[in-house]
Amino acid sequence: MVTVVTHPLVQHKLTLMRDERTGVKEFRELAGEVSLLLAYEAMRDLDLAQERLRTPIVEDDFPVLSGKKLALVAILRAGLVMTEAIVDLVPAAKVGHIGLYRDPQTLAPVAYYNKLPADIADRRVFVTDPMLATGGSASAAIRSLKDAGAQGGNITLMCILTAPEGIAVIERDHPDVRIVTAAVDSHLNDHGYIVPGLGDAGDRIYGTK
Numbered sequence: 001m002v003t004v005v006t007h008p009l010v011q012h013k014l015t016l017m018r019d020e021r022t023g024v025k026e027f028r029e030l031a032g033e034v035s036l037l038l039a040y041e042a043m044r045d046l047d048l049a050q051e052r053l054r055t056p057i058v059e060d061d062f063p064v065l066s067g068k069k070l071a072l073v074a075i076l077r078a079g080l081v082m083t084e085a086i087v088d089l090v091p092a093a094k095v096g097h098i099g100l101y102r103d104p105q106t107l108a109p110v111a112y113y114n115k116l117p118a119d120i121a122d123r124r125v126f127v128t129d130p131m132l133a134t135g136g137s138a139s140a141a142i143r144s145l146k147d148a149g150a151q152g153g154n155i156t157l158m159c160i161l162t163a164p165e166g167i168a169v170i171e172r173d174h175p176d177v178r179i180v181t182a183a184v185d186s187h188l189n190d191h192g193y194i195v196p197g198l199g200d201a202g203d204r205i206y207g208t209k
């Protein structure tokens with residue numbers, strides 16, 4: 001299932017990210033802001049329980065988060081900027097890291113790091129990567145989460161921008177995983193970049209080009 005967050009704030013900030021004139025500092029800030037807004041939607045169905053407490057006025061029951069604990073899992077490098085923003089919203093979440101880069105020739109994901117919370121199987125997992133292009137990186141990351149015991153139904157993939165090709169790969173490989181994104185763009189170009197896209201997210205976040 002794909003959820004596109006059409007909120008005007010998200011769409012406006014995404015347009016600023018697409019603009020080639022947007023510099024590193026602003027791009028990084030925008031990526032964090034959009035991530036928070038995507039998290040607001042992605043976490044809409046978190047369980048609540050009633051807790052009894054006293055306000056300064058009366059005693060009553062009030063909602064608190066309950067149910068499964070959360071994990072945020074960043075696909076390095078670019079996904080880091082998303083988890084770092086979102087963890088402020090859910091400070092009790094544990095954070096995992098999956099290091100993958102996309103081989104520029106073959107576009108296949110190359111794994112170089114994996115550190116996940118030991119109890120990942122018992123958590124709701126929010127995987128972050130700004131870009132879902134061919135889908136190879138996200139599919140491999142979700143595979144390693146499932147190998148570590150996470151259930152597909154407990155995994156949400158959060159991407160700022162997606163391509164139809166990447167969505168098709170996730171729906172084929174991991175039909176039980178939900179995708180939350182700000183936009184589904186037109187297609188991939190011959191180099192596997194999203195069109196119209198926003199360029200190379202990692203390079204724009206870290207200024208490496």
Ligand SMILES: O=P(O)(O)OC[C@H]1O[C@H](OP(=O)(O)OP(=O)(O)O)[C@H](O)[C@@H]1O
Pocket residue numbers: 075076077078079100101102103107109129130131132133134135136137138166192200201202203
């Ligand atoms: O869907 P795919 O075709 O796999 O492409 C998307 C991947 O490419 C980018 O990472 P990149 O390989 O540039 O690594 P980086 O984050 O370290 O820059 C992006 O952040 C995704 O992880």
Ligand SMILES: O=c1cc[nH]c(=O)[nH]1
Pocket residue numbers: 131133192193194195197198199200201202
């Ligand atoms: O358009 C794209 C595709 C893959 N990775 C990016 O950062 N951008």
Ligand SMILES: [Mg+2]
Pocket residue numbers: 078200201202203
């Ligand atoms: Mg990159």
